[in-house]
Amino acid sequence: MTKKEKFELVENFIMENREAHYRLAYSYVRNKENALDIVQDAILKALKSIDRLEELTYMKTWFYRIVVNTAIDFIRKHRRVTVMDDDILNIHLPALKDDMIDMDLQEAVDLLPTKYKSVIILRFFEDLKIDEIAEITGENVNTIKTRLYAALKKLRIEIGEEFRL
Template sequence: MDERSLIKRAIKGDMESLEELLLIHSDQLYRTAYLYVQNREDALDVVQEASYKAFIAIEQLKQEKYFLTWLTRILIHCAYSVLKKRNKEVRIEATDEIFKQQHEPTSEALLDLLDVIRTLKEKQKHAIILFYFHDLTINEISKVMKIPEGTVKTYLRRGKEKLKEKLGGDYYDEGKRIPRSL
């Protein structure tokens, strides 16, 4: 069964379809949670809490094409709740571990990029992560962050300018661009 059919069935109350959707997106949900909470246990708690909230509220989803955006927003809110409980700021200190699981550990470009992303302002960092690491569109990022699309574009532009500035012209001259999908 395709994902769109599963979403439609889940909205109508088929919890098995929602469970299957959560399994399909579990890796992405975990990686996103980990980016926010910085440790395995909290990331798993965030995914579990987001899944629970999705089960409760799935019938409120109006358009199935926004399922992943809706679910990501729930997940981010759960991550912020965990962070508030821990009374910590959102940081990206241990992203190397997650991305090494998906990419070559020797990727110099990736390591350079992660080091510089850590230095960005919080909203720029958030937009860059959602756009480049999760392949969300400007519209989807706008919905997740609850800001206008123009503001998302501004955060992305400023974040990319900072990345270019900090990575230096040589980095870009060698053809090492920010990958669209890391």
């Protein structure tokens, strides 16, 4: 396969799944503009490192890994600055009971250490399998399982026993 053909396949994959990529980035930063910046940076990184993608069957995990790492880098660089998104402002307005549970869940996930937060986001918000998460994070499957169970335990403690994923 030529580099041009590989480039076109990656470009098509990115375009076809742009909502999922945005949603993944947004789940880390909770801000529309920052999520778009992360996706844009991830696309640029992916296109620059397209030669590292050896197996096209791993394109999804390869690109998700780039998005996750870009989001984590963004958070580290901008840790001190927090921009309040319109959606976040709406969360703090009077809400229905169901909205309060969602807010509690979002806040609890945001409070998790990055290694646990990544596993929860990828497993439950992106509906990825354990082995795909292991590939994206560069960890082994047993480590991901351990982190998943530890993260769920932390969430149950934070939100309360009525919480079940």
